[in-house]
């Protein structure tokens with residue numbers, strides 16, 4: 438037995454005494470030590486859930502035990518190694534992208550191995566996007582190029598985009614795939630300017646087979662980065678390389694995004710993802726539970742899905758919370774336990790009606806102006822229209838009267854609010870773009 442196994446045996450014996458049998462079996466048994474260093478131990482965990490649980494609840498025990506028994510703290514780090522994974526070579530230790538097969542460039546791709554089509558649950562709200570994503574991964578660079586997935590927060594855009602990358606890589610381990618957020622693209626670009634390594638930057642981004650850029654709305658206002666991205670886009674597109682993008686809105690609704698980029702983004706296919714219905718939420722919970730080899734009854738899953746209808750990230754968070762609560766208490770997962778565990782989340786969801794300020798903030802954020810602009814007196818078109826939309830939404834989504842809405846919008850007269858409401862209602866009859874924007878805003882306000 439080497440040093441790491443000896444240390445791990447001690448730790449697990451210690452945890453056995455502290456944790457319930459159920460908690461030990463769920464969180465400790467699937468974990469294995471991979472390396473021990475000076476004041477550190479790296480552990481392989483089967484999934485992100487276990488990693489999160491260790492980080493939040495169990496790492497402290499290792500620190501405490503090592504300090505008391507070895508006079509120094511051994512800091513645990515985690516590597517996610519799915520148990521059914523056929524990939525064995527562990528390449529790095531600090532994120533979700535830790536596993537690589539020796540022949541692929543998986544590690545450079547920055548892909549999360551858990552984001553695959555197999556783990557993506559398909560419902561009415563993402564059926565189109567999923568179908569198109571599969572088509573893209575069957576024929577990269579050919580079918581839909583670029584492919585843009587847009588929709589609200591936490592609805593699976595990144596997951597689906599990375600599923601394309603993982604699928605292409607599974608079929609062709611030599612494919613050069615790069616996932617980057619638009620922020621990391623920007624940072625890479627800035628660093629290349631600072632280091633005088635722009636040529637290397639360009640060569641790297643332009644030699645890729647599949648470029649996945651997440652959250653392109655953050656390119657807004659970044660003129661130089663947009664220009665660089667424009668050339669990257671052209672170079673890849675002209676060589677039939679696949680480009681996949683995500684955004685929280687359609688590109689023409691992104692402020693200060695160059696027209697030439699907007700027009701290129703329209704060359705391929707844009708498809709949206711909307712919040713999941715109850716059945717899909719239950720299916721997602723069921724899949725997550727089974728991935729973690731947990732048997733949770735339907736009634737409990739339905740309870741969670743009924744109460745968390747915001748977005749999938751929240752839904753996952755709720756499930757993690759229920760599982761952790763059960764493990765810590767050493768109890769079985771039942772509906773009443775879920776109700777206890779989610780008390781705060783469910784209560785706040787039920788109690789809090791939408792406020793006018795929330796509407797104003799969300800609309801301001803969406804149209805990239807400030808809340809003060811909306812409440813103020815400026816009459817420029819880029820402010821007046823969002824202001825009218827915010828007034829319209831305030832009337833549609835709350836029970837607040839026209840005069841009270843006027844007051845909340847910086848003491849405007851109630852006739853101004855009525856006019857705004859009627860104008861937007863009329864415009865909606867003829868403008869699909871406005872309809873799309875209002876729907877997106879409504880969805881965001883619901884989350």
Ligand SMILES: Nc1ncnc2c1ncn2[C@@H]1O[C@H](COP(=O)(O)OP(=O)(O)OP(=O)(O)O)[C@@H](O)[C@H]1O
Pocket residue numbers: 552556557558559563588589590591592593594595596597652685721749750753
């Ligand atoms: N249909 C789905 N099936 C299974 N899991 C899903 C699904 N959609 C989303 N998820 C999970 O929900 C979480 C949030 O998804 P993701 O990060 O892809 O959302 P997003 O739309 O990119 O959000 P953001 O706009 O904040 O970047 C992830 O853990 C993802 O795996």
